[in-house]
Amino acid sequence: DQQVKQNSPSLSVQEGRISILNCDYTNSMFDYFLWYKKYPAEGPTFLISISSIKDKNEDGRFTVFLNKSAKHLSLHIVPSQPGDSAVYFCAASAQGGADGLTFGKGTHLIIQP
Amino acid sequence: AAGVIQSPRHLIKEKRETATLKCYPIPRHDTVYWYQQGPGQDPQFLISFYEKMQSDKGSIPDRFSAQQFSDYHSELNMSSLELGDSALYFCASSPGVSQPQHFGDGTRLSIL
Numbered sequence: 001d002q003q004v005k006q007n008s009p010s011l012s013v014q015e016g017r018i019s020i021l022n023c024d025y026t027n028s029m030f031d032y033f034l035w036y037k038k039y040p041a042e043g044p045t046f047l048i049s050i051s052s053i054k055d056k057n058e059d060g061r062f063t064v065f066l067n068k069s070a071k072h073l074s075l076h077i078v079p080s081q082p083g084d085s086a087v088y089f090c091a092a093s094a095q096g097g098a099d100g101l102t103f104g105k106g107t108h109l110i111i112q113p
Numbered sequence: 114a115a116g117v118i119q120s121p122r123h124l125i126k127e128k129r130e131t132a133t134l135k136c137y138p139i140p141r142h143d144t145v146y147w148y149q150q151g152p153g154q155d156p157q158f159l160i161s162f163y164e165k166m167q168s169d170k171g172s173i174p175d176r177f178s179a180q181q182f183s184d185y186h187s188e189l190n191m192s193s194l195e196l197g198d199s200a201l202y203f204c205a206s207s208p209g210v211s212q213p214q215h216f217g218d219g220t221r222l223s224i225l
Contacts, residue, residue, distance in 0.1 A: 034213055038196030043117070043216035044202050051211055080217070089155065097211040099169045100146055 003027045004092050006104035014112050019077040021107050023090030026071065032097035035075045036089045038106070044089055048075070051097075063099060077109075085111045115139055116220075117217035119204050125223045126194050134189040134220045138206030144168065145187040146214055147179060148203040155201055162187060199224045 005024045013019045021035075031052040036044035050057040050064045052072070057064050063076045077084055087108050091101040118137040126132050138145050144163045148156040152183045158171035160168075162181035173179075176194075191198060201221050205214035 026188075032211055036216075041218070043205075043218045046213045046215055051212050095169075095210070097207075097213075098163070099143070099212060100148075100161050100171050101156070102158065104157035105155045 001026075002105070003030075004090055004102050004104040006090055006107050008107050009105070010108040010110065012112060013065055013080050015082060018077045019075075019080045019089070019111070021077075021080045021088050021109065022076040023073050023075075023104055024071055025073075025092050027092070027094070027102070028071075029094040030092040030102070031070065032093045033064070033066060033073050033094075034091045034093075034101070035062075036063075037084075037086045038089060039086050043067060047088075049097075080111045082111050082113060087107060117204055117206050117215055119202075119220050121220060122218070123221050125225060127225050128133055128194060128196065130194050132191045132194060132222060134191070134202055134204075136189070136217060136224070138185050138187070138189045138204075139208075142206035142208045142215075143185060143196050144173060144207045144209070145181055145185070146180075146205040146207070147173075147189050148163060148205065148216075150201040150219070152200075159189070162179030162201035176179075196224050202219070 034049040035047045087106045090104040146161040147159040154182040159173040161169045165181045201219040202220045205216045
């Protein structure tokens, strides 16, 4: 049973436009959410996180939105750059983020020039 | 900035052998997590330690064990290796609750 779902295996976006990656979760105990970027042969790189007490967190070009009632979060990247091309994982944790992470299956973002 | 260091980067073993993977967390990070990522899969949480005590347990097989030492580094011990244990093993560290986990580049374990 996949508790964190990323329903788009891939997404293609033109350079300069906004990239929107989506994630849904089913476990109501999750209270800390993160986005990671991953290149082949490297570990996941932390991008941005959000606690369940917030509905938005922004860091530079990256913004994460959390809709607790819909159990949905999204990552917005604007403007998209060629270096953003990678696999993006949504992850969630309970116990204020102390527990191990549950990952989605990832979305491969391709930024086209 | 210092990152999470994992060793070895690559390891080849045969069935029924044992393996030990090592993880050195970012300085002043007191929590260590282990994950297993199979081919084409998302990372699966195995086990975590906080201040040298096991803090959370995921889908870690009974053949595997782990510990965290006084210098906060951690080791994942794997015995009676099976073909299905072939995977990337990631270690992550965190400075505390509601703080993000930072990952190492993983150990690629291949079982022949």
